[in-house]
Amino acid sequence: MSRLPLIVALAGLLAACDQNMDVQPRYSEYSRAPLFRGSVLRRPPANTVARDDLEREKAASTKPALSAELLARGRARFGIFCSPCHGAGGDGNGVIVQRGMPRPTSYHDDRLLAADDQHFFDVITNGYGAMYSYAARVPPRDRWAITAYIRALQLSRHASLDDVPPDERARLESSP
Numbered sequence: 001m002s003r004l005p006l007i008v009a010l011a012g013l014l015a016a017c018d019q020n021m022d023v024q025p026r027y028s029e030y031s032r033a034p035l036f037r038g039s040v041l042r043r044p045p046a047n048t049v050a051r052d053d054l055e056r057e058k059a060a061s062t063k064p065a066l067s068a069e070l071l072a073r074g075r076a077r078f079g080i081f082c083s084p085c086h087g088a089g090g091d092g093n094g095v096i097v098q099r100g101m102p103r104p105t106s107y108h109d110d111r112l113l114a115a116d117d118q119h120f121f122d123v124i125t126n127g128y129g130a131m132y133s134y135a136a137r138v139p140p141r142d143r144w145a146i147t148a149y150i151r152a153l154q155l156s157r158h159a160s161l162d163d164v165p166p167d168e169r170a171r172l173e174s175s176p
């Protein structure tokens with residue numbers, strides 16, 4: 001049985017892919033739109049709220065309750081977005097810093113130990129000095145999760161024996 005008709009049909013389909021969609025008639029955002037007497041990109045009407053803005057705003061102003069799940073999420077996001085500069089322990093010696101990025105203040109510095117959670121959330125949202133904003137990459141709930149994880153990192157070096165729950169403490173003290 002000849003496969004020729006099938007091959008011809010497939011070749012026809014491939015040829016269809018060659019239609020270059022770039023050259024179809026369309027406007028560029030900033031080109032002039034005679035109909036509107038301005039550019040094609042229109043200014044939204046006053047008081048327009050972009051889709052998802054309200055949800056994002058709500059997540060930004062509601063700090064989620066601390067949980068093991070939140071910390072695990074924060075740890076994972078911190079590893080992806082922050083540790084390349086801040087280092088896995090938050091000392092500010094990540095691989096990018098080792099290759100020339102200005103060294104950020106250590107999270108274990110007294111000023112950052114005393115800073116409130118909102119400061120960390122705001123730095124992620126707006127950037128800080130040489131650090132750019134992560135608002136586009138890290139959604140609000142993840143910013144809170146990362147903040148919680150940074151708090152855990154800080155606590156890991158500044159905890160006293162009194163911070164250990166009694167049953168765990170007994171176990172610690174009985175270990176050699």
Ligand code: HEC
Binds near residue numbers: 123128130
């Ligand atoms: C590309 C490198 C880089 C990455 C990635 C990065 N930072 Fe930074 N960060 C910096 C630098 C550099 C500074 C110091 C900026 C300055 O003082 O000009 C800084 C400063 C900070 C500070 C200290 C602000 C203060 O009050 O001194 C915090 C908190 C912080 N970053 C949190 C984060 C978090 C959280 C992430 C991940 C979401 C992150 N950074 C990702 C480079 C980075």
